[in-house]
Amino acid sequence: MTLGTPSSQAYGEPWYWDNRYAHESAPFDWYQKYPALASLIHLYVPHRHERILVVGCGNSVFSEDMVNDGYEDVVNVDISSVVIEAMQTKYSNCQQLKYIKLDVRDMSPFQAGSFAAVIDKGTLDSILCGNNSRQNATQMLGEVWSFNLALYHAAKFGAEGSSEQPTRALTDPILLDESGSSVEDVLGKNPDVHYIYVCTKALPIILPAIPLSSLTC
Numbered sequence: 001m002t003l004g005t006p007s008s009q010a011y012g013e014p015w016y017w018d019n020r021y022a023h024e025s026a027p028f029d030w031y032q033k034y035p036a037l038a039s040l041i042h043l044y045v046p047h048r049h050e051r052i053l054v055v056g057c058g059n060s061v062f063s064e065d066m067v068n069d070g071y072e073d074v075v076n077v078d079i080s081s082v083v084i085e086a087m088q089t090k091y092s093n094c095q096q097l098k099y100i101k102l103d104v105r106d107m108s109p110f111q112a113g114s115f116a117a118v119i120d121k122g123t124l125d126s127i128l129c130g131n132n133s134r135q136n137a138t139q140m141l142g143e144v145w146s147f148n149l150a151l152y153h154a155a156k157f158g159a160e161g162s163s164e165q166p167t168r169a170l171t172d173p174i175l176l177d178e179s180g181s182s183v184e185d186v187l188g189k190n191p192d193v194h195y196i197y198v199c200t201k202a203l204p205i206i207l208p209a210i211p212l213s214s215l216t217c
Contacts, residue, residue, distance in 0.1 A: 012130015017080040027061045030122035031194055034065035043171045048072055050116035055104045056123025059083050067096045077102035105136055107143040118144050
């Protein structure tokens with residue numbers, strides 16, 4: 001997606017996404033695509049009949065790939081009415097996929113415990129780029145935390161084209177201490193990877209890094 005070069009602050013604003021999706025309708029996946037993360041999804045959401053929420057879905061095919069992999073109930077939300085209307089039309093004949101316009105800072109349309117897992121592959125990053133970022137991010141996390149499990153795909157950017165491989169299996173977790181320093185103790189300081197954070201009611205963990213060499217965007 002190449003709509004100009006806006007200030008990163010624009011990523012936190014709904015108008016930016018409406019404008020972007022109005023001009024660029026081709027499917028786009030931020031960070032990693034579903035095949036790269038499938039083993040992780042299988043580990044934490046093993047029952048394909050459970051209801052999954054994907055926040056900030058955009059026009060990604062991530063959820064479609066989940067359905068093709070056997071998941072039966074994937075609810076997708078996004079703040080952009082433009083992209084939600086487009087996705088509702090695109091998947092009107094797919095009963096496993098639902099698309100709803102929603103601001104993740106207010107999840108009141110859903111009851112607590114409505115979903116077995118919540119997946120975010122970039123929304124928190126976008127919110128942190130906008131105005132009142134800390135307040136808005138705290139609001140989002142508080143809303144999402146009312147559900148059972150959250151998988152956050154958080155990016156740590158660096159030089160592209162790195163050939164370095166992960167030192168641990170994707171599904172082999174690293175438990176976080178309060179400072180988060182356990183991550184660097186195990187993986188070292190590496191700017192050329194993505195980190196996947198898995199938050200559960202019991203204990204937050206971080207999974208091994210995926211090299212940016214496998215980045216598809």
